[in-house]
Amino acid sequence: MKRKINYYLLILPFLVLFASCSRDAFNEFYGRPDYLEDPIYQQLEARGNFKNLTALIDKAGYKDILGKAGYWTMFAPNDAAFAQYFQDNGISDVSKIDAETASKIVKYALVYNKFRTDQLSDYQSSKGWVENSAFRRRTAFYDGFVTKTINGVPRVIVGSNRNGSTYYVSGDNNNKYVTYFADDYFTNQGLSAFDYNFFYPNTQYDGLNLFDGKVVESDIIAENGVIHEMDKVSLPKLNIDQYLEQNPKYSLFRSILEDHLVSYIFNQNATTAYRNYTGQSDDVYVKVYDPTLAYAPNNENYVKAEDNDGQSDAYTMIVPENDTLQKFINTKLLKHFTSVSQLPVYVWQDLVNAHMVQGAVWPSKKGNYINYLKEDLRFDFNTDITDKKVLSNGFFYGSNKVQHSDYFFSVYTTAYLDPAYSFVTRIFNDGSGFRDLISNIHQKFTIFIPSDAVLKSLGFDYNFLRQEWVYINPDNNVADAASAARNRLVRILYNGIVYTPNDELKDIATTSGVIRTGDFILPGEYIKYDHNRIQAAGNIEKGTYANIVGSEVQENGTAYYIDNIPKYAENLQGKAIAALAPNSTSQFYNFYQYLLNSTIYTAATGKIEGVELGTSCTIIVPNNAAIVNAVKAGELPGNVTTGVPTFNPTLQGDKDRVADFIRYHIIMNSTVSNDGLITGLRETLRKDEFGDKTFISITSSGGSLSFKDGTTINSVGGINPAANFIPASSNNLADRSLIHLVDNYLKFPR
Known part of the structure; x- marks a missing residue:
């Protein structure tokens, strides 16, 4: 009898060998490369001079995050930096730092995405990287929900994360920013060490500083980002809203904001997020600033025209100290009001906007900026600025002066x-x-x-x-x-x-x-x-x-x-001419009689055909003697020998002559006086035989005024002298118009 062979036993070693080979190939292909640097946490731990920082990372619960894959930039304070921090804050060692403070230090040292030093000055715009245009980056830290007493009532509030009427967007945590000062950015913007030392006079500018700290070693590459070693511990900076709240020197300015330009608005999305996170049942209110302001001082983002625009710019607020502001209120704002409660809200809006700039105002470039009222900044930064701070959402300047605003x-x-x-x-x-x-x-x-x-x-x-x-x-x-x-x-x-x-x-x-x-x-x-x-x-x-x-x-x-109004005319210009010619003794009489009987005038309304109510014009009226001369010259119907006018001709040709004569004495779309404001050629109401515009020339200077037609030496009849206005009978007002009496008529060249 033949023994049966178990073929499975024969191939098992081959299967094991094959599996072993496959696993090696898999690990080789998908495994972590040997050349890859350790993650941020392991790098810090291995270097040996970040013991305090890694202890805080552990306490903050960030060891797992920083010990695995990711994409971070960490401005990491070394142990020497912590030694100084302990000394400054009366702390014996790292164990005395509580979990909340540990979280603040760690999260504020973490910037989203990986940036080497040669990238920090580049702005990540929606259109691509813009070189040397950035000086800020968004961190992992945000304030979140806080409980405060508002008008005697405890409330859970959250800050605005947008400006204007769209003041809050769910899902945006309002992360704070860090500000750094780098050579590439400074060179591109025309800045210098002066701009850094204006804020930090006791720290040397080294070409790359984070606030008042220096970079000891840069570009330490990690698997999950990059580390820049710092000689200074940075706690999260206050935003402008928070700085005003904590500094009593500006309590009067803050009270203007809080009393007149701030409201607390219930938000369901924020309430739901808070309840899910905390298990509490409180409602959440958004602290909202008046939408007419340049920005919300509690908004950590910039204007959000693009997602990352906070990298390239920030806010500026210049705030007068209490005594200075109180004097301004007493002497200027309350001149006709008995108390600040009576002042209209637009006064407060304008006063605050006069001290707000929707941009980062660098000290050496302050002349390049305007406030939100579009005024230049009227401060001497050498003598008027008494306080200067780089905050999480912008620059703050305290001042011993109120902006000398045009509105006031x-x-x-x-x-x-x-x-x-x-x-x-x-x-x-x-x-x-x-x-x-x-x-x-x-x-x-x-x-x-x-x-x-x-x-x-x-x-x-x-x-x-x-x-x-x-x-x-x-x-x-x-x-x-x-x-x-x-x-x-x-x-x-x-x-x-x-x-x-x-x-x-x-x-x-x-x-x-x-x-x-x-x-x-x-x-x-x-x-x-x-x-x-x-x-x-x-x-x-x-x-x-x-x-x-x-x-x-x-x-x-x-x-x-x-005690009355400068009332505009309700009647048409013809009525004004009629009022100037009540009888034959008036020097306006002859002209008006031709107008009254012409085919282009409606006596009942004062309407001159082609001249609308509200249309600017100038009406040039030849005096009676000039009209007689026009008759003798054949420009108007009448007796050419005696100059006696025929005011109401019967022939159509004569009627047309009268209409054209009147039209040539009306300047359209310009109100001309003897003030010299209008000179040169101006269009008349008359059109020539081809339908083209006709013009007369105006000379106005030194209080004199004259009008010259288009006649030349080659024209039929030769040159016609200029018509000079008669001051005592000119500058008569009509609807958007002036009526002048002149000593000659205007002759249209034929």
Whole structure:
């Protein structure tokens, strides 16, 4: 009988041998390479001079994290750094550091992602790495939920992690940043050791410093990141909100924020996260800053236009000390208010924004920055700055001076800080552009402002419930729509803003004349002034004045209080010409009679065809003698021998001549006076036989004004002399227009 062979026993050694070979191949392929450096924890442990740090890593529960794979940069304080830390804080050894402090030290030393020294200055933008544009990095540390007593009630709160109305995003822990100072960044930004030593005068700048610490050895490569050995222990820096809270020198500025510009808003997502993490049942409130501020001082992120923009920039706040700020409040803000509780919130918003910069203001470059009100920073960093700190979300400067803001020292200020002129201020602030115009202390203005009481007496009001303007005509009780009511008031107030670079109205109490309102970019209408009284075209229509009843001198001009409004005209320009020609003794009479009987005029409304209500124009009226000469020259219908006009011709050709004559004496889209503001060629209402525009030339200087047509020596009839304005009968106001009497007519060349 043959013995049966167990073939499985025969192949088993081969299977074992094969399995052994496969495992070796697997380990060789997938195993940890021999050349790979140890992880951060093992590196620190092996080096022998990080015993205190590794003890804190153990206590903080980060040994496992730092002893395995990952991607970190660690600014690791060595044992010498801890020896100094123990001495500074009265600690005998590392065992006396509690777990919470250990966690702070370890997490704040850890930066997300791996950065060698030649990468620290590079900004990780969404479009790729931007070289030498970064000086900060996000750490693993964040404050999280804290319990504080707010208005006598204990509350769990969390800080804003965004600016503006989107003040909190779930899942963003609001991690704090570290700031380092590196040669590559400094060179690229034009900075120097001065900028470092301004913050840290007792530490030498070494080309790479983390706060006031030095890098002893850099670029220690680990499996899970890179280590930079530091000679200083860094605890998490306070943010601007926290620094204000802890420093009594700025308690008044902080009280402005807390009392007027901070709210605590319940957040369900934050509440759910807190309850899941702690097992507690408390609600969580987000500490929210007014969305009009440049940024939320408790937001550790930057503006978040990109995820990593906090690497390349930070916030700056310059805060006046208590005594300095109190004096400013007493002498400036409370001039017309009895207590700070009466001040409108926009005053606090502007005051705080005047001290905020949405960028990191380096001391040597402070002239390159503007505050959130778009003003230059008016501080001398050598004498005005008494405190300087690099915080977790930006730079903080304490000051013995309040920002000399335009809003508090310009003609705008007069209404802005006076509750009796809140209507005017509301228009200035509501997007009209008036605030930016007249608050510029580098340009001089004179303004005329009516009080709320004056405006109410004239039919204006503001509906706070509906947040809209109201106007009811006191003559007929007809109400405007809200937008029309606002537009009416905007135009009236613009009639009271006058650009006066040479203090042109300084003698308004003893002189008279006309002057253009507005500025060069958007010229306004002309108004008349006469011995402390002003008139716009509408006042002249009704025979009224606005009397000056008081004034306040500011740095960029004078604000005058008035008892009426500089009212614009409700009638068309033709009505104004008619009022200037009541009978044949008026020097406007002949021109008006031609206009009255022309085919382009409607007497009932005063409408001149082609000239719309609200259109700027200049109407040049030849006096009676000039009209007679125009008749003799055949420019107008009438007796060419005697010059007697035919005001109402019957022939169509004569009617066309009259219409063209009038059109050629109307300058379109420009209001011309003898102030020299407008000269050169300007378009008229007349079109030539081809439908093209026609022009006349304007000369205005030294108080004189003349108009010249297009005639030349080769024209039929030769050169026509210029028409010079007659001062005593010119500068007559009409709807966005001026009407001048001149001593000659204008002749269109044929």
